[in-house]
Amino acid sequence: MNADLLIIGAGPAGIAAASEAARSGASFNLIDETGRAGGAIGLAYETRGIPFVADRTPGAAVARLLQAEADRLGGVERATIHSLSEQPGCVVARTDRGEELRARAVVVATGATPMIPPVPGLPPLLQPPWAGSASDIEDAVALQVAVIGGSDVAFDQARALRSRGAAVAVLCRSRAPRAPRWLWQAAVRDGVEVLAHTVVVSADAVGREVDLELRMASTTVHRRFGRVLAAVGRAPRRIEGMEELSMDRARIVGDAVGRAARHVAIAMGDGTLAAFELLRGARETER
Numbered sequence: 362m363n364a365d366l367l368i369i370g371a372g373p374a375g376i377a378a379a380s381e382a383a384r385s386g387a388s389f390n391l392i393d394e395t396g397r398a399g400g401a402i403g404l405a406y407e408t409r410g411i412p413f414v415a416d417r418t419p420g421a422a423v424a425r426l427l428q429a430e431a432d433r434l435g436g437v438e439r440a441t442i443h444s445l446s447e448q449p450g451c452v453v454a455r456t457d458r459g460e461e462l463r464a465r466a467v468v469v470a471t472g473a474t475p476m477i478p479p480v481p482g483l484p485p486l487l488q489p490p491w492a493g494s495a496s497d498i499e500d501a502v503a504l505q506v507a508v509i510g511g512s513d514v515a516f517d518q519a520r521a522l523r524s525r526g527a528a529v530a531v532l533c534r535s536r537a538p539r540a541p542r543w544l545w546q547a548a549v550r551d552g553v554e555v556l557a558h559t560v561v562v563s564a565d566a567v568g569r570e571v572d573l574e575l576r577m578a579s580t581t582v583h584r585r586f587g588r589v590l591a592a593v594g595r596a597p598r599r600i601e602g603m604e605e606l607s608m609d610r611a612r613i614v615g616d617a618v619g620r621a622a623r624h625v626a627i628a629m630g631d632g633t634l635a636a637f638e639l640l641r642g643a644r645e646t647e648r
């Protein structure tokens with residue numbers, strides 16, 4: 362047995378699970394495919410609503426806090442978990458290199474991944490880290506970036522791109538963006554263009570640019586952009602076999618659950634509770 366608890370993912374949910382395991386005196390393996398702590402919050406231009414962190418703290422600074430906590434707990438092991446299965450008394454995790462890790466229980470804290478909108482002809486999109494990938498952004502700043510979506514993430518990333526010098530337009534279907542008013546108004550003050558009630562019908566690559574066919578109210582227009590970023594939602598990251606594991610051996614936590622409620626505080630609460638319950642269950646079985 363490698364450990365009492367295997368924690369897959371070192372974002373907020375995984376770090377919280379590891380803190381709880383350490384507090385209870387259990388042994389644990391904290392694994393992330395990046396080899397680092399932080400997860401999705403590291404992408405945020407400005408964060409809000411994170412307990413004990415000042416609003417407007419950049420996501421990169423929050424990720425550094427999570428990394429400091431991971432270092433205090435013994436660090437993050439770099440591995441990608443490909444599949445999970447249950448055997449008597451333990452869970453077996455297989456890495457993409459075919460190695461096996463065994464633990465009494467597992468916390469799956471793999472987060473979520475951006476969804477791609479079903480727009481015919483859409484070329485490869487800007488990928489995370491959206492605001493940090495220097496070559497992509499340097500290319501894009503000369504041109505205009507279209508952000509498809511009207512959520513908090515869409516406006517957060519539009520502001521991040523704007524702060525790097527890109528001309529940015531947010532294209533959202535609804536009459537008013539889904540993001541809180543203060544956020545989209547801050548984006549407008551930063552110089553982000555908001556095209557509400559706009560549906561992206563199709564896309565066509567024209568040299569290094571993308572021609573988007575847009576339906577705005579009852580008219581159809583074409584606009585050229587240098588890059589497109591999709592922020593139309595996030596889908597949970599699944600690991601083969603994870604749904605078949607029993608509740609006394611496994612918990613899925615944080616953004617990996619697939620709820621609409623995706624926040625650091627929720628992820629951390631989830632991770633803490635999962636580790637608490639799994640480890641308490643193991644202790645009661647031993648008695």
Ligand SMILES: Cc1cc2nc3c(=O)[nH]c(=O)nc-3n(C[C@H](O)[C@H](O)[C@H](O)COP(=O)(O)OP(=O)(O)OC[C@H]3O[C@@H](n4cnc5c(N)ncnc54)[C@H](O)[C@@H]3O)c2cc1C
Pocket residue numbers: 369370371372373374375392393394395397398399400401402403404405406407408409410411440441442443470471472473514517518598600614615616617623624625626628
């Ligand atoms: C742009 C943006 C802005 C945001 N702003 C805010 C905000 O202001 N306030 C707020 O509260 N929330 C914000 N959020 C939401 C917040 O970041 C997430 O809710 C939170 O990070 C979820 O934590 P998590 O641990 O569940 O998943 P994640 O943070 O996504 O972490 C998952 C980790 O699992 C790893 N992983 C995935 N699959 C595997 C595998 N198979 N093997 C090994 N490792 C794996 C990944 O590398 C990743 O590090 C924002 C999100 C985004 C994208």
